[in-house]
Amino acid sequence: MKKIAPEIVRQRLLIERYFTRNITRDVLSDYLFGVAEHLNLKVYGEPTIFSPAGIGKEENQGFDAFIPLIDSGISAYVWSKNKFFSVILYTCKNFDTEAAITYTKKYFEVSSDMVFMEF
Numbered sequence: 001m002k003k004i005a006p007e008i009v010r011q012r013l014l015i016e017r018y019f020t021r022n023i024t025r026d027v028l029s030d031y032l033f034g035v036a037e038h039l040n041l042k043v044y045g046e047p048t049i050f051s052p053a054g055i056g057k058e059e060n061q062g063f064d065a066f067i068p069l070i071d072s073g074i075s076a077y078v079w080s081k082n083k084f085f086s087v088i089l090y091t092c093k094n095f096d097t098e099a100a101i102t103y104t105k106k107y108f109e110v111s112s113d114m115v116f117m118e119f
Contacts (some may be wrong), residue, residue, distance in 0.1 A: 001119060010072075013089045013097055015116045019108035023078050023085070025049050025063065031107050032067040032074055035087075038103045039095040042070040 021027065032047045047067040052060070062078040071093035077086045085108060089100055097118060105114055 009092050009094065011089075011091050011094050011097075012119050013095075013100055013116060014119070015087045015089075015101060015104050015114055016085065017105075017108070017110045017112075017114040018082070018084050019110055020083065021107070021109040023063065023080065023108075025051070028063050028065050028076060028078060031104075032065060032076060034107065035089075035100060035103050036067060036069060036074060039089075039100055041074075041091060041093065041095060044068055044070055 028049055029047045033043060036043050045068045047065055049063055049065040051063050054061070059081055060079065062080040063076070065076040065078075067074050069091060072091045074090070075088045079085070087104060089095065097116075101114060101116055104110075
């Protein structure tokens with residue numbers, strides 16, 4: 001990826017995997033607050049969590065979520081039927097990638113290695 005705006009600090013991490021934990025709106029909210037706290041990222045609002053609640057394809061049911069950070073935000077997407085998640089941490093402050101991966105793996109009760117990409 002071509003680096004533009006090098007004067008702006010940006011760290012981005014995508015984490016994906018199948019999970020075993022039962023994910024509800026409250027569980028997802030707790031994850032967003034928890035991972036932010038674990039990485040010393042400051043939250044300045046409540047998470048916004050949407051669920052299509054039966055609208056659209058059955059295989060796409062789950063949650064779309066976002067929590068705002070002083071230094072950008074964290075998005076999470078959950079496919080309930082497939083028990084699959086995709087989390088994107090986008091910050092203007094550096095954070096410990098390994099700590100984010102480890103926290104997410106434990107929280108979602110993932111039994112194998114997760115797929116992740118920094119960009």
